[in-house]
Amino acid sequence: MTEFNAVLKRAFAEAPEPVDDGFSARVSVAVAGRERLAKVHALLLNVGAAIAGLAVFYGLYVFATAFGQDFMASAGLEVARAHGALSGSATSWSAPAQSMLTSVGAVMTQVLLVMAALAGGAVAYRAAQD
Amino acid sequence: MAARGFLNLAQAAEATLIVAAQAKDQAAFNELVKRRQGWARALLRRMCNNAAEADDLAQEAFIKAWERLRDLETPAAFPGWFRRIAVTTFLMAKRRQKAVFEEIDDASPIASEESTPEAAAGAKIDLERALARLSDAERLCVTLNHGEGLSHSEIVDMTGLPLGTVKSHVLRGTDKLRRMLEAA
Numbered sequence: 001m002t003e004f005n006a007v008l009k010r011a012f013a014e015a016p017e018p019v020d021d022g023f024s025a026r027v028s029v030a031v032a033g034r035e036r037l038a039k040v041h042a043l044l045l046n047v048g049a050a051i052a053g054l055a056v057f058y059g060l061y062v063f064a065t066a067f068g069q070d071f072m073a074s075a076g077l078e079v080a081r082a083h084g085a086l087s088g089s090a091t092s093w094s095a096p097a098q099s100m101l102t103s104v105g106a107v108m109t110q111v112l113l114v115m116a117a118l119a120g121g122a123v124a125y126r127a128a129q130d
Numbered sequence: 131m132a133a134r135g136f137l138n139l140a141q142a143a144e145a146t147l148i149v150a151a152q153a154k155d156q157a158a159f160n161e162l163v164k165r166r167q168g169w170a171r172a173l174l175r176r177m178c179n180n181a182a183e184a185d186d187l188a189q190e191a192f193i194k195a196w197e198r199l200r201d202l203e204t205p206a207a208f209p210g211w212f213r214r215i216a217v218t219t220f221l222m223a224k225r226r227q228k229a230v231f232e233e234i235d236d237a238s239p240i241a242s243e244e245s246t247p248e249a250a251a252g253a254k255i256d257l258e259r260a261l262a263r264l265s266d267a268e269r270l271c272v273t274l275n276h277g278e279g280l281s282h283s284e285i286v287d288m289t290g291l292p293l294g295t296v297k298s299h300v301l302r303g304t305d306k307l308r309r310m311l312e313a314a
Contacts, residue, residue: 004308009276015257
């Protein structure tokens with residue numbers, strides 16, 4: 001068997017290989033086509049990511065114009081109350097704390113909406129990258 | 131293209147072409163395909179026993195190689211790396227065609243007879259015709275073992291077939307080829 005194995009190996013080594021009858025040209029065309037497709041794919045991904053970013057930005061802008069003033073007013077009011085309480089003018093902590101919790105509760109929906117929008121945008125971006 | 135500079139592709143070493151192709155130089159990759167197409171197509175033709183199908187698979191393998199070339203760590207590893215891609219492409223095509231490699235019609239080992247010195251010494255095998263008479267699995271294992279010089283364990287690693295199955299296919303395939311040669 002060993003001698004035959006040597007004969008077999010020699011036969012494999014000496015067997016003629018196919019001549020290039022346009023095969024490499026066909027591969028070249030196919031590779032160029034793949035590259036063009038990859039470029040288009042990358043371009044579409046970038047455009048999609050840009051559109052998604054703009055959509056998120058526009059959503060935040062609309063949200064800020066709708067609720068921004070209320071939010072800032074609430075925050076400013078709470079800062080003022082906290083400042084008053086800390087400076088010793090308030091006699092009781094319970095009333096300001098109660099009021100602050102109410103304000104936080106009122107803006108919590110908006111905060112959660114912003115967080116959800118940001119998370120959704122991040123997920124969409126990640127999916128586009130994949 | 132920047133990686134190539136003024137490189138003369140026709141005279142460049144294969145390692146240089148591979149490095150340039152890794153930098154997405156299509157001309158360098160085309161030159162690499164020109165140099166390796168004979169080997170790749172011969173390998174796949176032996177495994178497939180169908181020239182047209184083998185050429186399609188070779189083209190598919192080269193395209194995969196182009197897309198994954200950056201994964202290749204050293205240019206010297208290209209032949210083995212590409213061989214693995216070619217074999218995997220072949221196996222995937224066979225799986226799509228529902229070909230079964232694991233089953234052996236007769237698992238009993240074939241007696242390893244000694245070949246006659248006359249047959250072994252001067253015989254010239256019509257390799258393609260002889261390989262065509264083997265089963266798909268035998269042809270694959272014999273080609274990788276005798277043609278590509280891979281060990282049984284390397285074939286196991288590349289094909290995912292059990293070691294015993296690979297050994298059986300190599301032994302049976304080689305034995306069939308020997309009998310064909312003796313009968314000729």
